[in-house]
Amino acid sequence: MKEHLIIFDTTLRDGEQSPGASMTQDEKVRIALVLERLKVDVIEAGFAIASPGDFAAVKAVAEAVKDSTVCSLARANAEDIDRAAESLKPAKSARIHTFIATSPIHMREKLRMTPDDVVRKAVAAVQHARQYTDNVEFSPEDAGRSEPDFLCRVLEAVIAAGARTVNIPDTVGYTLPHMFGALIRSLRERVPNADRAVWSVHCHNDLGLAVANSLSAVLVGGARQVECTINGLGERAGNAALEEVVMAVRTRQDQFSCDTRVDTTQIVSASRLVSGVTGFPVQPNKAIVGANAFAHESGIHQDGVIKHRETYEIMRAEDVGWSTNKLVLGKHSGRAAFRKRTQELGIHFSSEIEANQAFQRFKGLADKKHEIYDEDLQALVTEQTHARVEERVRLLDLETASKTGARPSASITLLVDGKQVEARSQGDGQVDAVFSAIESVAQSGAELELFSVSNITEGADAQGEVLVRLRKDDRVVNGQGSDTDIVVASAKAYINAVNRLAAQPAERKHPQFADTV
Ligand code: KIV
Ligand code: ZN
Numbered sequence: 001m002k003e004h005l006i007i008f009d010t011t012l013r014d015g016e017q018s019p020g021a022s023m024t025q026d027e028k029v030r031i032a033l034v035l036e037r038l039k040v041d042v043i044e045a046g047f048a049i050a051s052p053g054d055f056a057a058v059k060a061v062a063e064a065v066k067d068s069t070v071c072s073l074a075r076a077n078a079e080d081i082d083r084a085a086e087s088l089k090p091a092k093s094a095r096i097h098t099f100i101a102t103s104p105i106h107m108r109e110k111l112r113m114t115p116d117d118v119v120r121k122a123v124a125a126v127q128h129a130r131q132y133t134d135n136v137e138f139s140p141e142d143a144g145r146s147e148p149d150f151l152c153r154v155l156e157a158v159i160a161a162g163a164r165t166v167n168i169p170d171t172v173g174y175t176l177p178h179m180f181g182a183l184i185r186s187l188r189e190r191v192p193n194a195d196r197a198v199w200s201v202h203c204h205n206d207l208g209l210a211v212a213n214s215l216s217a218v219l220v221g222g223a224r225q226v227e228c229t230i231n232g233l234g235e236r237a238g239n240a241a242l243e244e245v246v247m248a249v250r251t252r253q254d255q256f257s258c259d260t261r262v263d264t265t266q267i268v269s270a271s272r273l274v275s276g277v278t279g280f281p282v283q284p285n286k287a288i289v290g291a292n293a294f295a296h297e298s299g300i301h302q303d304g305v306i307k308h309r310e311t312y313e314i315m316r317a318e319d320v321g322w323s324t325n326k327l328v329l330g331k332h333s334g335r336a337a338f339r340k341r342t343q344e345l346g347i348h349f350s351s352e353i354e355a356n357q358a359f360q361r362f363k364g365l366a367d368k369k370h371e372i373y374d375e376d377l378q379a380l381v382t383e384q385t386h387a388r389v390e391e392r393v394r395l396l397d398l399e400t401a402s403k404t405g406a407r408p409s410a411s412i413t414l415l416v417d418g419k420q421v422e423a424r425s426q427g428d429g430q431v432d433a434v435f436s437a438i439e440s441v442a443q444s445g446a447e448l449e450l451f452s453v454s455n456i457t458e459g460a461d462a463q464g465e466v467l468v469r470l471r472k473d474d475r476v477v478n479g480q481g482s483d484t485d486i487v488v489a490s491a492k493a494y495i496n497a498v499n500r501l502a503a504q505p506a507e508r509k510h511p512q513f514a515d516t517v
Contacts, residue, residue, distance in 0.1 A: 003258040005218060005249060006198065006225035008167075009035050009242060010044040011274060012061070013073055014202075015233035020469055020476035021278040025057040026350060032061040033348065034273055035230075036068045038266040040242070042095060044227075048072040048087035049080045055087050062091035069135065071095040076125035085132040095135040097167075098125045102140035102154055104147065115150055119157055126161040137165035139202065144170035148186065156191045165198045165225060170213055173206025173237060177216035184221025200225030203240045205232060210240035215248055224258060230274040231282055231289060243267045243288040243320065251315055268321035269345065272375065276382035279467045279478025281452045288320055291454070329362070329372040338362055345374060347381050358384055368484045369463065375456045379465055379482040383492070392417060392502045393442050393495050400430040400487055410434040412491070414441055431490045438491065444498045446470035450478075453486055466493040470501055477501050 012028050015021060023031070028045065035043050045061035046054040062070045070091040074080035076098050088094035100111070100122050107113055113121070122138060129136040138158040140151055155166050168184060175183070184201065188194045201217040203210040210232065217223040232241030246262045253259065271289035275282050284291045294317040304311035329337055338359050342349075349355035361380050366372055397413035407426045410433035414421050423441045427433030435448065450469035455462040464486035468479040479497025483489040 002253075002256075003224060005256075005258040005260045006041045006200070007242065007246065007260050007262055008042040008044065008071075008200065008225055008227040009040040009229065010202075010227050010239065011035070011229040011233055011242075012057075013044040013046050014227075014235070014239050015229040015274070015278075016046070017235045018233055018238070018278070018280065020478050021233060021280060023057075023277055025053065025060050027277045028057045029060050029064050030348070031230075031270075031273060031277060032065050032068075032070075034266065034270045036065050037263065038270050039261050039263045040068055041261070042069045042071050042225075044071045044073060044097065046072060046087075047074075049074065049083040055083060058084075058087035059090060062088050062094065066092050069093040069095050071097050071137070074098045074125075074129070076100040076121045078125075078128050081125060081129050081132070085129070088133075093135070094133055095137055095165075096129040096133055097137040097139065098122075098129055099139035099141050099169075100125070101142050102150060103142035103145040105145065106142045119154055122154055123157050123161045126158045126163045130162040134162075134164060136163050137167055137200070138163040139167040139169050141169055142171040143168045144172065144175040144180070144183075148183065148190075151187060152190050155187060155197075156193060159191065159193045159197045163197060165200050167200035167202050167225070167227060168217070168223075169202040169227075170204055170210075171202075173204035173210060175203075175209070175213055176207075177209060177212040178220075180213040181216030181220030184217045184223050188222055198225050199223045200227060202227035204234065205237040205239060208237065210238070211244045211248065214240045214245055218249070218258065219255065230270050231280065231286070233274060233278060233280060241287070243271060247288050247315060247320065264319050265321045269374070269378065272378055273382070276379065276465070276480060279450075279469060279480055281454060281467055288315075293317075294322060329366070329377070331366040331370055333366070333372075335359055341374070342377060342381070345377060347377070354384070365463070365484075369461045371459075373456075376463055379456050379463060383480060383482050383496075390499065390503045392499050393438070395488075395491055395495055396420065398434065398488060398491055400433060402430050408433045410437045412437040412441075414438065414495075416441055430487050434487060434491045435494050438494050438498070442495075442498045444470065444472065444501055446472040446498070446501055449476065451490070453490070456482060464489045466490045468493040468497045470494075470497045472501055475501065 032043050045058040048055045048058045058072045072084035072087050074084040084096050100118055107118055126136055126138055140154050201214050201223045203213040214226045226245050228240040228242040228245050230242050232238040246260050249256050282289055394415040396415055399411045402408040408430045409426045411424045421441050423437040425433050425437035427436050449471045452467045454465050456465050463482045463484050465482045466489040470477055477497050477500040479493045481489045481492025
């Protein structure tokens with residue numbers, strides 16, 4: 001019987017710390033329910049003390065999720081831990097995750113604390129958290145650059161104080177696989193009470209090694225929890241990608257003495273949901289969830305796969321959920337079929353009104369596109385969730401013209417602050433003309449940072465999904481739009497981003513990076 005490898009998903013906490021990836025409470029709950037369906041063991045839902053919004057989101061996730069443990073991050077102080085405990089009250093199973101930095105540079109420059117003080121604070125934090133729950137996790141931040149002797153001292157002390165999981169973060173993505181695996185093994189050998197805790201790892205991807213480091217920690221070091229995010233979302237170069245860790249362990253069971261309980265068939269839909277909600281596209285050649293991950297272009301490969309799949313494929317596309325691209329609904333499907341399929345996809349509407357709106361949008365789409373796939377339904381709901389932001393600007397009408405040798409132009413009718421306004425503009429292309437027409441009216445003053453178009457399903461009538469990222473000063477927002485016409489999808493995405501910018505006050509700063517704990 002294989003040992004259990006615990007999957008701790010931090011998409012909603014560390015993943016959300018990517019610029020522009022902030023999610024609303026509803027979006028977090030929707031992702032949490034998909035993570036639960038994926039059967040991840042622990043969902044880190046946020047950092048309860050970071051803001052009232054974070055607190056409410058952790059609480060809402062704790063209320064909604066039943067089968068996974070819900071966790072909140074807390075710095076090593078009583079106030080953070082009390083707030084985390086309060087947000088987790090509704091959870092069926094809750095975990096408090098507390099941390100303090102242990103590397104010389106962090107202790108000296110960020111915390112301005114002595115190593116002795118850090119040990120005292122870590123122990124006090126774990127003891128305080130234990131008043132609320134047995135399920136306490138401790139992380140020595142920047143462990144990858146901490147001195148191993150000091151790590152042993154801190155870890156022995158926090159385990160003695162009641163930490164049941166000790167998590168070793170490579171916060172800046174600095175370690176190499178052979179070193180990280182050896183570090184975990186040596187910590188487990190040297191800490192006298194090591195067997196009283198589950199050993200976990202949390203790797204960042206600055207050198208592109210987050211997954212390799214995590215796997216080395218499991219294989220060589222004996223770690224039995226991996227912290228990761230869907231699509232590897234996370235600050236800078238991101239965190240270890242859940243789908244890659246899980247599929248490496250599952251595919252190479254000949255090498256691993258442990259396995260996860262993840263339902264891998266849910267991976268692609270989780271990936272698409274996170275990408276749609278955050279506006280972070282998935283690169284086509286991304287392992288497991290990229291559009292090309294299972295595509296065979298070259299004749300030799302195609303020939304081989306047709307003769308015997310395993311000549312070039314080490315995993316089956318359907319095992320990670322790629323086979324969901326099948327006809328599910330059409331023009332004549334009724335409300336009941338629509339509700340049934342959205343429920344099967346884990347889509348929950350917050351009210352009857354919202355469900356009706358979604359059904360009307362589905363009908364509109366089915367008029368334009370006769371075959372509706374699961375991916376279309378996901379995009380439709382994602383767009384509707386995005387549109388939930390207060391709409392300062394709304395698209396009423398759009399006309400574009402493009403002629404060889406002439407500059408493309410766009411005429412647009414918008415509702416801005418309740419007033420109908422028309423604008424015309426020219427641009428380098430139709431999309432450029434549309435964006436400048438919208439901007440001439442909306443006057444967001446923002447800079448366009450990212451524009452990406454992807455097709456949701458196959459075929460010439462497929463919907464295009466457009467992501468637009470706008471930056472204004474230090475605020476970054478992502479807008480999303482989908483339509484069978486990509487110029488319309490682009491206009492919707494730009495308007496959505498403008499509305500998000502108007503609705504979102506200055507982006508909150510996570511106190512994790514404040515200079516004191
Ligand atoms: O990267 C890191 O060190 C963290 C900790 C809070 C676990 O995210
Ligand atoms: Zn991290």
